[in-house]
Amino acid sequence: MSSDVQRRPAAGKGVKRPAGKWVFWLLVTLAAVAGWWLVYSSIERFASWLVYGALGMSAGNRLASAIAFFVYESPKVLMLLLVVVFGVGIIRSFFTPERTRRLLAGRREALGNVLGSLLGVVTPFCSCSAVPLFIGFVTTGVPLGVTFSFLIAAPMINEVALVLLFGLFGWKVAALYLGTGLVIAMIAGWVIGKLRLEGWVEGWVYATPPASSTAGPEARMSWAERFALGRDAVKDIVGKVWPYVLAGIAVGAGIHGYVPQDLMASIMGKGAWWSVPLAVIIGIPMYSNAAGIIPIVQALLDKGAALGTVLAFMMSVIGLSLPEMIILRKVLKMPLIATFVGVVGFGILVVGYLFNIVL
Amino acid sequence: MKIEVLGTGCAKCMSVEQNVKKALAELAVQAEVEKVTDIQQMIQRGVMSTPALVIDGKVVFQGKNPTVDQLKHFIQGT
Numbered sequence: 001m002s003s004d005v006q007r008r009p010a011a012g013k014g015v016k017r018p019a020g021k022w023v024f025w026l027l028v029t030l031a032a033v034a035g036w037w038l039v040y041s042s043i044e045r046f047a048s049w050l051v052y053g054a055l056g057m058s059a060g061n062r063l064a065s066a067i068a069f070f071v072y073e074s075p076k077v078l079m080l081l082l083v084v085v086f087g088v089g090i091i092r093s094f095f096t097p098e099r100t101r102r103l104l105a106g107r108r109e110a111l112g113n114v115l116g117s118l119l120g121v122v123t124p125f126c127s128c129s130a131v132p133l134f135i136g137f138v139t140t141g142v143p144l145g146v147t148f149s150f151l152i153a154a155p156m157i158n159e160v161a162l163v164l165l166f167g168l169f170g171w172k173v174a175a176l177y178l179g180t181g182l183v184i185a186m187i188a189g190w191v192i193g194k195l196r197l198e199g200w201v202e203g204w205v206y207a208t209p210p211a212s213s214t215a216g217p218e219a220r221m222s223w224a225e226r227f228a229l230g231r232d233a234v235k236d237i238v239g240k241v242w243p244y245v246l247a248g249i250a251v252g253a254g255i256h257g258y259v260p261q262d263l264m265a266s267i268m269g270k271g272a273w274w275s276v277p278l279a280v281i282i283g284i285p286m287y288s289n290a291a292g293i294i295p296i297v298q299a300l301l302d303k304g305a306a307l308g309t310v311l312a313f314m315m316s317v318i319g320l321s322l323p324e325m326i327i328l329r330k331v332l333k334m335p336l337i338a339t340f341v342g343v344v345g346f347g348i349l350v351v352g353y354l355f356n357i358v359l
Numbered sequence: 360m361k362i363e364v365l366g367t368g369c370a371k372c373m374s375v376e377q378n379v380k381k382a383l384a385e386l387a388v389q390a391e392v393e394k395v396t397d398i399q400q401m402i403q404r405g406v407m408s409t410p411a412l413v414i415d416g417k418v419v420f421q422g423k424n425p426t427v428d429q430l431k432h433f434i435q436g437t
Contacts, residue, residue: 098405101407128367128368136405330398
């Protein structure tokens, strides 16, 4: 799209933007943040009041400890989810696959892989459009390896997972997840690029003529529209995952209250070398239940499972998914899919062992 | 008027198709609604994220699942 066409509707539409509107939105945001913080910071007091005060349970009781876990964790995680999903929705309103494609087209490899992974995190992407996106990328000069960096990072770094890790494990684990996820996407994409596997892409992909017409108006969005997109993201994502989150926290609460301390140390602890590959293998066929799995895993960690094993498990659950591979099979030949799984799986394995050794 | 819904067959794409028909019925507008699942056709039109809506050959949005009311605006060209 020529920049000329792009500017015209924006100029026509957004001429008048009264300053009063800005103040209004700012006040609404501030009020919402203040209200949110007030509720968020009183959850812990409320939970202990409810369980040990109103219900009159004694502190050493197993049931009490399970209920207290649930009553505290569920509103906390749901509230974090609201804020982060809303925020990510707004950030994503600044990016479109089209703009990302333009940023990535013709990039040199190393830098392209870094950029591709980062854009994979912030570009709105649904795995059901993986195929048109893949073709749109590779036929317009985005290198195959860079495209893979994007495709690996997009599902692997998931805002719901990030929230759950932050809420249940703290910011350090959340940052580790974000950082290592990005590094895996960068390196795996770079390796796939170096292997020159273009021959394992289905032939018709490169035969597809690139877009003859440019698509979609890219009018400038107003802040009201961006807020609306954030709200839509909350409705869409939180509306879908909340039952899994609650179910996961409930199971976690059960483990928290009833599974004896250190039982997991022998199965998922640092000493068990096979726990990392096992976690990766179990994780691959599981899909989209990341929201429900993390609270369970948190409880396991509490009982002696090792952090690296837990991270590896989570990454393979959300980063390598069977449905996405089936979708990608349309454009990739089997050996390339196998290479993709192998390279990413290996990366996750290394991360798992690394954290078990370092921490 | 010719309306094409471009999609790979995911839940969102079907919802767009249904909502388009609903919007047309509510507006009492006659239009030909066609579902396009061929990926090469999508690429030809420069569409990389689905669902996308094409009205009379022009892509009006992609990668969205608008409400019936929003679809009415697209159909009426406002």
